[in-house]
Amino acid sequence: MFHTSKYYFPIFLVVTAFLTAGVGWQWIQVTTETGSYYFYGVADEAPKDALEVKLYQAQKEEKAKPEKREVKGIYLTAYTASNDTSRQRLIDLIDATELNAVVIDIKDYTGYTLYDSQLELVNELGTDKDRLGDIKKIVDDFHTHNIYVIA
Known part of the structure; x- marks a missing residue:
């Protein structure tokens, strides 16, 4: 069939x-x-x-991604970011220009973290050097001026 x-x-x-x-x-x-x-x-x-x-x-x-924003920033070493006088001069510069972001170097080329890290592995390996000082104060200083912080 x-x-x-x-x-x-x-x-x-x-x-x-x-x-x-x-x-x-x-x-x-x-x-x-x-x-x-x-x-x-x-x-x-x-x-x-x-x-x-x-x-x-x-x-x-x-939870959606934040709006895309045009970022124009300036690079800061840990020493510049940690110095109150230098940081304030840069904030004044950013407020007076079209800049709106800073990139802070929190890890140097040798692999050392430049802030007091609370990560267990970093502390275990001893690869932290507290060159930035109070990182929260630094970030807050920039945020009060609506400056986007990239680290």
């Missing part, structure tokens, strides 16, 4: 359609009464109803 090749292709199409529909039906179960959805194979923390989807989208928007 099925010895001729003209039956193979239609049978193949029918079997493929049923398998696709069956697998698809098992993967996604839609409950229309409550408006909730369950996706098999998706992590349990994934949103399952309309409210959870809205909350998830709101959280995702909060």
